[in-house]
Amino acid sequence: MDTATYFEMILSILIWLTFATLILIFMYMFHGKGEESEAQAASKSRLIRRLEKVSWALIL
DSSP states (O other): HHHHHHHHHHHHHHHHHHHHHHHOOOOOHSSSOOOOHHHHHHHHHHHHHHHHHHHHHOOO
């Protein structure tokens, strides 16, 4: 196998992996998680506030 064939094979594998990833992202966008409950949304907002505090403490 010469180098041109090797790199052509690598390139085709990367193209197919990218294509499969885009299809999975598309499927996740439309068929993924449903609506969040209020408890999950509140939990996320508390986590985000804590992370903001920690990030500011690390910056200062």
